[in-house]
Amino acid sequence: MSDRKTQFDKALLGLRSLVMSGEFAGSARLPEVALSERLGLSRTPLRQAMDHLVAEGLLERIETGGCRVARFTLDDINDAIELRGVIEGTAVRLAAERGADPTALAEVERVLDRIDAALTQPDHIDFDAYISENASFHRLLAHLSGSQLMQREADRVSRLPLASPSAFLREQELIPDFSASLLRAQHQHRAIVEAIRAREGARAEHLAREHARLARRNLDYLANAGPGVATRVPGLSLLSAE
Amino acid sequence: MSDRKTQFDKALLGLRSLVMSGEFAGSARLPEVALSERLGLSRTPLRQAMDHLVAEGLLERIETGGCRVARFTLDDINDAIELRGVIEGTAVRLAAERGADPTALAEVERVLDRIDAALTQPDHIDFDAYISENASFHRLLAHLSGSQLMQREADRVSRLPLASPSAFLREQELIPDFSASLLRAQHQHRAIVEAIRAREGARAEHLAREHARLARRNLDYLANAGPGVATRVPGLSLLSAE
DNA sequence: TGACAGAAATCTGTATACAATCTACGTAAT
């Protein structure tokens, strides 16, 4: 079965969340024995997980051996978001150019309907639903290209630290005009799908790029919102002062 | 020292070249013990290397355990080349928009001069020099953006199977009009740098995308050139019939 | 007091041992 939890999976999830929590955010080396004991497994799967996170960019190798938590500037994260926009943009352009599978398109629109439902309840936006459906939308979007590679790379770039489409969605109460921004985002969602249907590749690409920029606004705001916020947004503590 | 050859490095290089040679191209599982003995190391660094090649896309995991050599369609490789064009295009666009470091720009132009020198000798094109300088050019190009992330990702996408800027350069004698194509490529190189200097981001981006398309032409030709060629071009034997 | 050398302790990279799982083959039943 593919959903069998292996020790490596445990190590990966556990280590990632430990790192994102900021507990090891200094530039010290990650101690393998201590971590493996803490996670309840041996060094072998832990080191596997460390390799994986180095590839993801969350950790960086130390010349003399071992890893440390990587540090990011605001520019780094903005670049990562930009790159996500570019790759998602390419996926939707290819979907438009090559023609998307109607079944997949229909499924995307069902997701968009559910997002509408989450947003249009007056006085009560269902944030949890939005977050989960938004993630689905972005996953399905890459799928529309019909290219396994695009799907994989879009997925990958979303895992870059703080570049995910959902990175800042949990911080509703911290960001001003947040629900207005969600409505704008959903409008862009619709426009992207419309462009794909109309085989307007360039338009779809530009829309996807612009869509990613919404995350930059939120990031910039949170980064300047003072130190108290850093501890509440997972991963934000990895931001170095420049 | 960072140039200390570790067992993992040996495993990575050895395994990659074994896989690219096509010897294991069937869909059978890669036997770890046999491979580790053959490469003269233990299973630990070998498995590390396998993880790395899975992330690179050269191997794929098997549900029930272990890895096999991934198989590619022509479409897969064309997508990889397209993606390389997109990412290199983004890097040069950012370089143009943000302004490239003059020192780095000067170095890029020195490389271009050396490519000219390799190409303009009548009756004798220095292919080896071209290959090496071309690789330098592409590496430096990503560097111009000033973004570490772009550099890393451009590097990464060049390692996708058969998507590297140099993937088909060694097959000069197999491809018709090859030297003409090299001249065209160099013309595009110059234009890209010119666009960066002029801060013409969109132009730089489009040029880089178009530049990547040159590789697609070569790929399409080699893929249809019959079975004899597959054994001569490293990695081409991984192409599945569709 | 500060710098430096050397030794002790710690830690990583690698090899190997082990257990759970998968694969393959052979046997039996339909």
Place this chain on the structure above:
DNA sequence: ATTACGTAGATTGTATACAGATTTCTGTCA
């Protein structure tokens, strides 16, 4: 003949042991 099943062998995932390198600590000397 073909399918189901069970067992034996092989193979992976994981833990642990070990050696070399690195960091840290301590004591000495300037």
